[in-house]
């Protein structure tokens with residue numbers, strides 16, 4: 001949430017910063033701003049709304065400079081307005097700050113500063129930072145005074161934050177701080193970059209250093225110095241990134257979301273290529289996890305938010321049904337304030353596309369601490385599933401399964417979800433194979449099915465995209481939708497509803513099909529369409545009966561089903577067709593038409609599909 005970019009070097013800073021913001025806009029788009037030091041003065045240009053507005057302002061406000069910081073905002077404290085936009089400055093215009101995070105004790109600090117005569121112009125938590133910093137700066141700062149003032153300030157702040165700071169008296173110095181919100185430094189020749197996400201840096205360099213929690217860095221044209229919060233000098237070395245998957249272009253698609261839907265066959269294939277060996281091997285899966293994970297695990301707990309939580313629900317089904325391991329799935333945001341009693345030999349899995357979700361990271365850190373306190377009474381392991389192995393998640397978990405989903409820009413997750421599902425299939429099969437809970441024949445059959453998925457996803461997109469677009473036209477005015485599914489497709493009903501809510505702003509709910517008659521069926525009438533996931537398998541007939549119950553209440557029925565399924569054809573008014581597939585593997589296919597349905601409804605309504613209102617891609621605040 002919120003994106004930070006910084007540049008110091010020999011090039012004109014503004015265009016580098018604005019291009020960086022463009023690549024970070026998915027993190028928030030309520031306002032944007034930039035601060036530079038030009039001719040010995042601090043200049044700040046800010047605009048409410050999307051980056052486009054800031055670009056327009058900058059056409060008339062030109063401040064040439066070789067140093068600057070910039071920000072794209074997702075509002076937490078204070079409405080999305082220009083006076084709340086970052087960078088924020090102190091009342092003497094000496095210091096400018098961009099922040100990603102939340103300062104929890106800002107009111108206490110603000111009251112203190114107001115008592116000292118400081119005047120505030122915004123409702124944000126961030127504004128206390130430049131004001132406080134300014135109060136620690138001598139009238140004529142020199143040497144390390146700026147750095148020391150930053151250190152004093154940071155030690156007063158509570159919360160989770162990443163900062164980029166400029167001081168007018170230091171026209172070739174940016175100081176950045178990381179405390180539980182991501183920051184990465186890019187190394188060029190006589191120039192240095194910093195950003196919340198490497199996507200903003202990759203056009204310039206692939207040599208990067210990820211800051212760790214509790215670190216301060218000073219960036220000047222001659223180098224980078226790293227310190228802890230006590231200003232003890234640290235030495236860590238940058239590394240070279242593999243940039244294969246760092247593409248932030250639409251590649252001819254109208255929206256990133258549509259592009260990312262189309263990338264799903266490749267994502268599945270890439271996951272298979274990385275983790276599947278020859279079927280003739282003893283165990284065809286090679287996740288290379290710590291062997292203790294396989295021997296010790298007696299139960300699994302999955303922690304995640306949003307779409308990743310839905311992937312966790314499918315994971316639970318697979319781990320319990322294929323590998324026989326009792327599994328619970330918790331909302332990280334709830335769990336961190338009401339954790340379950342600890343059971344020995346638990347494997348905790350954090351699932352997060354971005355690897356930066358504050359609630360998921362906090363819940364995992366809490367578990368890590370609880371396990372450390374009890375380590376003599378059982379064996380505990382923490383695993384992460386993410387498409388961003390370089391993210392903050394790596395600092396919390398012991399091992400990561402890289403989903404190989406690549407960077408996702410559309411705020412509504414599509415290919416990340418598919419990649420997470422694939423990781424759970426492979427993890428469950430890996431356990432099943434090592435523990436002998438499934439026969440070799442059964443495992444080989446499932447693996448064979450997995451290998452067919454890329455082609456089948458491609459087929460759905462190729463054959464169904466137009467049909468689904470046509471169906472979508474009928475629902476642009478619809479106010480409410482219900483999605484139902486059972487068993488392994490219940491989480492897909494939840495995911496289908498979430499996609500629709502997020503980008504089309506239509507109220508939608510996902511329910512286990514059998515639960516409808518326990519209350520939600522009261523909502524149904526001719527104005528509330530019901531989408532039912534009914535693929536051949538154990539719950540096929542049950543879902544169709546539940547769909548019939550909805551039809552008897554005049555609901556319009558849309559089925560996610562196979563065109564070869566005659567019974568389904570006779571029940572549903574419209575079919576979003578998927579190929580015939582084993583029910584166990586069906587979630588990888590059934591979610592695709594639901595993504596397309598949500599996409600087309602939102603696109604038909606003319607909504608901003610990639611940057612829906614009120615949302616941000618990485619939720620780095622609590």
Ligand code: AGP
Nearest residue numbers: 306307308352353354357412413
């Ligand atoms: C998905 O479409 C959402 N944008 C959101 O629910 C997301 O899945 C959630 O915020 C978790 O993000 P993460 O996977 O990066 O942790």
